[in-house]
Amino acid sequence: MDNMLEMLKELTDANGIPGNEREPRDVMKKHISAYADEVKTDHLGSLIARKQGGKEDDPKIMVAGHLDEIGFMVTNIDDRGFLKFQCVGGWWEQVMLAQRVTVMTKDGSIPGVIGSKPPHILAPEARKKSVDKKEMFIDIGAADKEEAASFGVRPGDSVVPVCDFTVMKNEKYLMAKAWDNRIGCAIAVEVLKRLENESHPNTVYGVGTVQEEVGLRGAKTSAHAIKPDIGFGVDVGIAGDTPGVTEKDALSKMGEGPQIIMYDASMISHKGLRDFVTGTADEKEIPYQFDAVPGGGTDSGSIHLTADGVPALSITIATRYIHTHAAILHRDDFENAVQLIVEVIKKLDRDTVHTLTFD
Structure with missing residues (x-):
């Protein structure tokens, strides 16, 4: 089992329902600390890891997955x-x-x-x-x-x-409990890791929020602490590639790229940021899929309402059987989500953020 799989196993095998996220927070802290200049916890329990890219007044980019599981x-x-x-x-x-x-x-x-x-x-x-x-x-x-x-x-x-992390016969397929949303926490860790030796004009925050499943609560407190200029909620989405699920229910398929969420019950995605992200994906030939989830929401729903508003977008991983004991996702979608967010962060500077904010 390679280092990436070991991290995913540790994150998903950890136990942490809303209000008791200590175990997954400790695992995330273990893996993200080497790539952060500062790691702290807000008063509700969300983990906030800061990585300085340049000057202190550079744009603040928040990449948030939630620590809790149902x-x-x-x-x-x-x-x-x-x-x-x-x-x-x-x-x-x-x-x-x-x-x-x-x-x-x-x-x-x-x-x-x-x-x-x-x-x-x-x-x-x-x-x-x-x-x-x-x-x-x-x-x-x-x-x-x-x-x-x-x-x-x-x-x-x-x-x-109970569901132990399992690499399936097709090794791209990974089964575990708590993909919702330890995969988002893993994305936040990996984004900071891949930016370690990259030049970029931003301060990046990798965040593990608490109590998302009961009202996006940790995203409120952590975003208030950070006051980000741009926010990304990274989470799971619905895979529409199993028997009985039609395109009327879900558009995406596992293995065909991260999902760009246009709309969900917690927010309408920021059009300027959405276009910037998909334009970057097109330029770098990173696959992605569009989807809308009228019956659910992600941490972006709280992040975008912080202070006087934050351009925000949910980037999610198509996952089968979410909100059950055992879910399945595709490793390539995880890798492509990380690559996409890293490429976007490298292109976001103060002028670009200002343009997006008033787009």
């Missing part, structure tokens, strides 16, 4: 030792039952599974319906409430999906 939170332990929970981030009931989870207690991590009824005892009509989240529970192998408590479990504990 998961669950323990709300109660019943008398029989089963855990009740609430979702933290967006889940669809149909992908939850009978899936393995890890409960993060004060005494360490313990395994569990979201319980389900055998089909043998379900009425025919019941088999056709999804089970409501409120009816679900987690089985941690405890005999009763007292034993569950003795394991260290208590309300408020984080619960994360």
Whole structure:
């Protein structure tokens, strides 16, 4: 496994739901510190790594992926030792039952599974319906409430999906939990790394934000701290290349380049910046795809509303099965996203940023 894959494995195997992103933040800090002049954390927990390119008054470019992954939170332990929970981030009931989870207690991590009824005892009509989240529970192998408590479990504990990082038979295809959005954090790390020996007229911030999945919250605080001139939200997008997904649902395919998001529920992309990015991609022959996601948003949605406004764009990676336990993406899309952002940063100077701002 090469160094890049090792980083991706460490990032995705780390456990961190919204409000408890310490593990992935530590991994990101480990990998980005060598390429940054300063690494700090804002008061909500977002990691901010600064790399000075030239003068202190050069444009500030923010490249932000979010550290958190969707998961669950323990709300109660019943008398029989089963855990009740609430979702933290967006889940669809149909992908939850009978899936393995890890409960993060004060005494360490313990395994569990979201319980389900055998089909043998379900009425025919019941088999056709999804089970409501409120009816679900987690089985941690405890005999009763007292034993569950003795394991260290208590309300408020984080619960994360289980899926080890896996390089698939086609080695370009990578499967893991938490691609949403440790791939964005990896892009931020790699952008700073590739700029290490490049001349560019900018100060670049590689950021790992917190609590994106519950309202783009860390992007608000970190962007307020940075006050960027240009913002890029790097995240996953929807891959439209699996059975049952049509072009009406998603336009992009894995392996055909990063997605340039024209519109989502959190923002309309800045046209001047979008044209500048796609023009750079055309010039450098970097593949890309356009897409729109009317039902979701990225950190760009908070970044672009900072202070008196920030030209911002979401650049995403087409990913299969997002917001489930196991997602798949294509390594080439990651590599091309990094190359594109690096080439854009090298071309962004004060005059160009000023032109974009008032375009």
